[in-house]
Amino acid sequence: MSRHQRRRQSLLRPRRLAAPPLRFVMPLSLLACLLVLLVLRGLATNEVFHDTRIAQSVDKTTVPESLLKGGPVIDARGDKKANPVSYRIPDKTVVLSFDDGPSPEWTPKVLEVLKAHDIRADFFVTGAMTTRNPELIRQVVAGGHEIGLHTFTHPDLAFQSHARISWELAQTQLALAGVAGVHSSLFRPPYSSDASAMDDWNYPVIKYVGAHGYLTAFIDKDTDDWKRPGVEEIVKAAMPSKPGAGELILLHDAGGDRAETVAALEQIIVKLQAEGYRFTTISDALGATPAMVPVHGFQLWAGKGFIWATQVAVYTLPVLVGMLALVGFLNFGRFALMLVLAPVHARRAKRTGAWGPPVTEPVTVLVPAYNERECIANTLNSLAASDYPIEVIVIDDGSTDGTADIVEEMNLPFVRLIRKVNGGKPSALNAGVAAASYDIVVMMDGDTVFEPSTVRELVQPFADPKIGAVAGNAKVGNRETLIGAWQHIEYILGHNLDRRMYDVLNVIPTIPGAVGAFRKEALRRVGGMSDDTLAEDTDITMAVLCAGWRIVYAERARAWTEAPASLQQLWSQRYRWSYGSMQAMWKHRRAVVSRGPAGRFGRIGLPLVVLFGVVAPLLAPLVDLFLLYGILFTDAPITLASWGGFIALQALLSWYAFRLDHEKPWHLISLPLQQVVYRQLMYIVLLQSTITALTGGRLRWQKLRRTGEVAAPVEA
Incomplete structure (x- = not known):
């Protein structure tokens, strides 16, 4: 057989469709099963396919x-x-x-x-x-x-x-x-x-x-x-x-x-x-x-199987309705807390000298880097434009793509390079903390860029000696794509507005790895960065809180990061985040029964994180499930009006969050689609993370592919 004939045969041979990943099959199958249960219950209550039309009498020409x-x-x-x-x-x-x-x-x-x-x-x-x-x-x-x-x-x-x-x-x-x-x-x-x-x-x-x-x-x-x-x-x-x-x-x-x-x-x-x-x-x-x-x-x-399934559906519905009510309560409760507490934080942030005398002492900026050749130059160039005295320590964690070589070639006088065998981000940060010359260390990712004022804004709260750490404002740099726009909305509404709320309650659970600052003394007291979890930023934040330090949010300390550009990369990142966060929650679970500062976080912060960060997103697809059920089988106009009201409330809150962050709200045009697609993705991530955690599985670190498209921005 000639090569041309073989090629022709291969073209004519039907291609096998790739099976969807198992991680998508199981959660979506669960949603499908719940929808079937709703339909069975609707049949049992004569709600599904109900037709109230009654025919009027007509001619009888065909009746003998x-x-x-x-x-x-x-x-x-x-x-x-x-x-x-x-x-x-x-x-x-x-x-x-x-x-x-x-x-x-x-x-x-x-x-x-x-x-x-x-x-x-x-x-x-x-x-x-x-x-x-x-x-x-x-x-x-x-x-x-x-x-x-x-x-x-x-x-x-x-x-x-x-x-x-x-x-x-x-x-x-x-x-x-x-x-x-x-x-x-x-x-x-x-x-x-x-x-x-x-x-x-x-x-x-x-x-x-x-x-x-x-x-x-x-x-x-x-x-x-x-x-x-x-x-x-x-x-x-x-x-x-x-x-x-x-x-x-x-x-x-x-x-x-x-x-x-x-x-x-x-x-x-x-x-x-x-x-x-x-x-x-x-x-x-x-x-x-x-x-x-x-x-x-x-x-x-x-017949027995049908009756059994119908009986299960009838008894399951109150549970589903209860969980839907819980989702509504959590969402509206979160909205209410945000609307009450976010303005308090915004007013406090506007006060000049709110923390005390201006902080002017130099600080150390730590940049852990592993295979960041596409981004590291942009990161260091943004730090070179900083208006605050800094030393920069780049910790190359065993990169194989020449990241360290790029740092050396740039030959920046304020930059020190530490080469070490790959040991993970926590070990790289601990090495940087040990080598830091100053009492305050700023931590950032190797794919992040700072504005000139970021470091200055980030360290000002340390004028208050009770403050052990400060969370900055991480922003999505590649927001022009649909996935980027969705993450842009999530960062502003789901992260930054949350941090304002948690700040006022003094229970901020996570300092973003892209932009955060710590006192070396606070880090020393908690034993430094830990590799016990995959969310080292959440782990160290909870540890610092439990040690009695206060953590605040500096909204004007902006950092620009490259968000995942595909759904697959986004899934990988959020899977690690959610699983690592669950590990951190479990690690610090004893704070619930502790006294003092740890008890405050355990009885206020930890329950809020569990409810708003795990329970609500995990149950949120029930909203879409009942939406689909209502459109297909019951009263579509009322169902759509209810869902539209929820989206309108979400849009109003998002607009307010964008206003607080001085962002243009035109990205909110994609909010309705984000609420449907993004919610299912987060549900899949959380469900699989929960299963992994309950079964004792171990998730490895997943490195995302970066393009280096986020450069140092013009000062806002």
Whole structure:
């Protein structure tokens, strides 16, 4: 075979689609399962696919005259498909039929009356009520009564397609198989009356269900008991039109208050028995084979599985609603705290000399670097423009891409280079702290650039001797892409506005690795940077807080960092962040029962971080789940209006956060999409991080690919 032929064959061979990563499959499968549970619960409560339309009577040109003037039972099965026939109830025979049940309140009372008089009747049940009240169906069957199908969701079948009609019947049969192990060939259309009411709309439905093996039962007498006209009126309407004539009577054992029906039932039985009537079921009255037959094998187990899943869905919904309420409470509570506390921080930050005399002593800037050749020059150039006296120590942590060589070639007089074997960021920072000449050390990442005033603004709070560390304002430099814009919104709203709130509460949980400053004394007291977690910045911040130092947020100490440029890189970064943060929370869990400063953080800061940083994002997809459910199955306009109100509130808070940070709010145009897509990504990250933490997995450090596109900005 020639090379050209082989190449042609390879082009013609269909390509195998790559399977989605397992980390996406499991969380999305969980959301899909929850949506299925919501749908099952909606079916059981007649909320999903509910159709309230009722057809008005039309011409009867297609309905045979013999059916219009015949009996209440129509047989269009098998050889009668072309020419359906009707049957009357024999003289001196009464069939009592009950629609819309079973009802946990009224069906047992109806059964008691029937049992007291040793009477069997027909119950035309809906699938929705059957799945919710399985024990009542078993009582009906055990009492020798006959069950017929009244559809699953009780729609007017004149408006439904053949597929919908088949689905309504099949699902009801599935429910009957699951609760009682039977199928029924007896059917009554919702909103039906006597046979004379058939018209060109509902007659095709009768022929269609007949072709699928169903015997259709209309009525002779409609008591209109659902209108609650009074016991006497119900009894009067049930009496035969002609003395001795057989009849099929319609009553209801569900759908509202049926006290009048139960009271009237007793009188109807007594009166008709006194006139010599016998009571029986439709099949027995017509001398036909029983309508109910037992099912076995797959049909039986499929029905049991359906009922089990529906019961789980019914009992699960309150839990899901409770979790949704918790999400709402946490989100609105967080919004309220931000709106109350952020302005307090903003006013305090504007005060001149709020911390005491200006800090002017030189400081040490630590730049840990591992394979940062694309960014390190921009980082050092930005520090060269600093308006504050600094020494810079670059700690090359075993880079293999020539990062250290670039630092040496730049030959900046204020820069010292330390080369060390790769040991991780904490060890690099500890080496830098040990070599620092000054009492205050500023820490930044090797892919970050500072504004000229950043260091000066960052160190001013150290005028207060109680302050052990300061968090700066990390900003996204590559914000022009959609993913960058989403992270830009997240940094301003989810990080910086949070830090303002935590600052006022004196429980800031994280000093960003991109821009933060520490007293060497505070670091010494807590044992320096630790490699116990993958979030060394969160770990050291919590340790400093627990040691009794105060930590504040300097909003004007701006640093520009290169955010992940792809969803894959973003996932890798946030996975490490969230897992490392969980490690840090667990490491400092004893602060909850500690006294003093550690106890303050443990009882205020740690619960807030857990609730706002883990619980709320982990449960947030429930908002989108109920949104999807509401749009597809319930009231779409109200659902969209509610979601729109939530987005509007989020947009208002985001606009305020942008205003505090002196940012242009035009990026907020992508906020609605961010709330849908970004939330799912964070949910996947948190869920997998939680599973990793609970199973004792160990996550390795994941280095992101940098482009060096974020350069030193012009001073704001």
